[in-house]
Each structure stands twice: as C-alpha cells, then as structure tokens.
Amino acid sequence: MTSEDLKQRRLEVLEEHFASEVEKEFDRTIATFDGHPRYEIMATGQIHDGEEDVLTYHRAQRTAFPDQRHDGVTHHFADDDTVISEFELLGTNLGEFYGMAPTGKSFRVPVIAVFSFAAGTDRIVNERVYFDSASVLLQIGRGEVLAWAAATAEP
Template sequence: MAILDRGALVAAREAVVREHMESENRHDFDATLGTFSHPRYEIIPTGDVFDGTEAVAAYFEESRRAFPDQRNELIDLHHADDATIAEFDLLGTHLGNFRGLPPTGRAFTCRTLAIFVFAPGSDRIVCERVYFDSASILRQLGIASDPLSLQGRLGVVIGHPLTIGRAVLRQVTGR
C-alpha cells in the first residue's frame, strides 16, 4: 500500500513492525509473513539469508524447534527514510537440536538490532536485517568460553599455537 504523507507512513510502518515482532512472539508465522511484501531475512552474524516464503518458513521451523520459547522484548524503535530500526532483547532456551548441536537446556538473552527495510512509499517489509553478538549467545549456552577467562585463554593457546607463538616472538624481539 502506498502512503504519501511521511507521518502516516512512519506510523503505518511502526504498526507493521510491532505486529511483525508480536506475531513472532505468538508464533503466528502466517501473520509474520503477512507483514512482508516479499519475505526475506538476512542474519548478519551467521551470514544466513532466507529469501522467499518457503525459506523464511523453514527458518522459523528450525529456530523454534531449537529455541521453542524464542521471543523478543522491544526496547525502542527508530525511523529512517526507508527503514524502521528495532532495538530489542532476544531471548530463548536451547531445548532442541540446532544445526547438529544437541540442546544445552540453557537460556540466553542478547541485545539485538533489526533493520526493517521498506520499499519507498510502502508499509510492507522487504527485508529484515538482524545484527547480534553470536559469541555472547554461545557463551550463555555453554558452547563457548569468555576469551578473557582462564578457560578461554587456554582454549586460544591450544587452538592457535602458531598465532600465539608468533605474537610472543614479536613481543620478545620487538618486531
């Protein structure tokens, strides 16, 4: 739907983004898909792109199988010419297999940013581009270690002996 008045367009887009996020929380994915003119998710930290109704539906199935209580808690919305930016906490509990990783039973909370891109003059989403710190989630799930902890530092030394050896050599020789 084309809306010409900027204030009305911002309000319409905000309503669409709110419905999009709330319908994800309800797991009403038909309603979520209805907020798009063409469904597309770009998950920046993983490099995953889900383009089209079937791919996005498969993404919903995969992510909610692994994290059945996955939800978002909206913090703030910001508006740009052709986008609405949502800042929120993403939460979930790892209760199912995820890409070969067995469930840990642990929960995570991660501050997340999503850019909801709109076609010019439209109130339908053309892409949701999501940014978050995947290392933070992996640490909370018990899959990764804090790199500043003793366990994390030992893991780096064991996993990257040449890199660490070169760094020590540079420090000792001053090169």
C-alpha cells in the same frame, strides 16, 4: 518525506511482525512483507530469501528456542524507508540446534534489526539482523562451536 500516517502504519506492521514471531504464527509474519520475505542474519552470513526459506528458518529457530522472544523493543526512523529496531532477544535452548542436542540453557543478547520498507508502503522488503552470535553460543553452553570455528578458520 514519509507522512506521519505512513510512519504509524509501519510501526503497527512492526508490532505485528514481532508479535507473530513470538506467537509462532509465521503466516502472519510473512504477511508483513511485500510478498517476498527476506532475512539477512549478519552474525552468521545467512540469507533467508523467499517464503519457504524464511519459514524453514523460523521453524528451526523455534525448534531450538521455543520460548524465543523480544524484550524492550524500541523503533527509530533512520530515513524515509528504513526503521531500526533495538531489543534484547532471549530464549532457552530446549530443542535441537544445528544438529546439537539441547542444553536447557538460556541466552539474552542485544539485537539491532534494520527493516527496509517498500517505498511509500507499509510492507517490509528486508530484515537485516545484527547480534553477537558468540555470546549466544557461550550462554547456551556451546562454546565448542567457537573453538571449532577458530580451528578451521583460514588465515
């Protein structure tokens, strides 16, 4: 069973993790991991594994959505080494997004992030993110990406 002290330290690490992402201080974000950051973006199937890959991901996201932030973050302890965070992710498409020009439109979507911690520590080993990517695309005015995906999907 995880001690109350370790639970509190993990919540503090998550607060630092979220704040550093919003403040675009990605060295602080990387420091919340156990030495090897890893993000799994379930909506797109992307896995960002290792410091350089994670930094590239964050820089691309903040280029496309420089004001990206979290609203209404709540944390739930799922088991001894897992915390589930619920929040709304919001931002405005003000920069290039996967090679497409910015639309200037905003999005707001509910997200669940599952944080796995190294056993007995307050360091993250993986962040698995779940959200509706189609809603993001529609809200920022990029519905054509969905049409393209549907047209090229294998039966």
